[in-house]
Amino acid sequence: MEKSREYVIVAEDLWMTLEGKQVLKGVDLRVESGEALVILGRSGAGKSVLLQCIIGLMTPDSGRIIVDGMEVTAFTTEKEWKKLWMKVGFLFQGGALFDSMTLSENIAFPILKHTGITEKRALDCTEELLSLVGLEGEGKKLPSELSGGMQKRASLARTLALGPSIVLYDEPTSGLDPVTSDSISRLIKDLNRQGGNTSIIVTHDIRLAFQIADHIAMLEDGKVIMAGTPEEFRRSEMEHVSRFIYGSEQPVAGREG
Numbered sequence: 001m002e003k004s005r006e007y008v009i010v011a012e013d014l015w016m017t018l019e020g021k022q023v024l025k026g027v028d029l030r031v032e033s034g035e036a037l038v039i040l041g042r043s044g045a046g047k048s049v050l051l052q053c054i055i056g057l058m059t060p061d062s063g064r065i066i067v068d069g070m071e072v073t074a075f076t077t078e079k080e081w082k083k084l085w086m087k088v089g090f091l092f093q094g095g096a097l098f099d100s101m102t103l104s105e106n107i108a109f110p111i112l113k114h115t116g117i118t119e120k121r122a123l124d125c126t127e128e129l130l131s132l133v134g135l136e137g138e139g140k141k142l143p144s145e146l147s148g149g150m151q152k153r154a155s156l157a158r159t160l161a162l163g164p165s166i167v168l169y170d171e172p173t174s175g176l177d178p179v180t181s182d183s184i185s186r187l188i189k190d191l192n193r194q195g196g197n198t199s200i201i202v203t204h205d206i207r208l209a210f211q212i213a214d215h216i217a218m219l220e221d222g223k224v225i226m227a228g229t230p231e232e233f234r235r236s237e238m239e240h241v242s243r244f245i246y247g248s249e250q251p252v253a254g255r256e257g
Contacts (some may be wrong), residue, residue, distance in 0.1 A: 104139035
């Protein structure tokens, strides 16, 4: 008998309109405990909107979202949202570091805001987090003094500051060169495997997707047109899927990548 699956994130029949355009059109999504789910799709397909609906930065017109047993689409109080945000980390596409703060101050900010620990202990925690993402000893630098890849790592350290069990990544390798992108991909994969986190990674970076995904879902025109394993995507005969993955106008079933 097949073991029942434990879904940490469930989205059911999500619809969302932005500026008169239907962005999500009945999206269904399920994410199992401990897995890394990559959401692929072209710009404008609704990937980031879906992610922001899950974390509560946007509210869908209709549908239901459940995160770690909490129906977030039914939340009515700030207290409910704070409980969710203590469990879920969100890596913004642009990093969203405070320019006037050092890396240590940036990372300590959510710790001081949401916990009762002292500033000294918070700063001690930042050193551990910086070491975790390969930025040991860089805490006194400002974001402007870092490369794009280092800024991404610092943003990730801040995302992990409260020890989330669920991490959402919005285009984590956007604007980075291939070598730096690969290092960020390895870091995300290591964090997911070693920490046992459940992750959703929104991207249009095919290389990233196949490096870290347990499962992939592809959005096209506001709908999930395919969900499956990386190998199933490699072998897909769906035109939209093969064109996106291989840059081909024709399906390329059976092609290895």
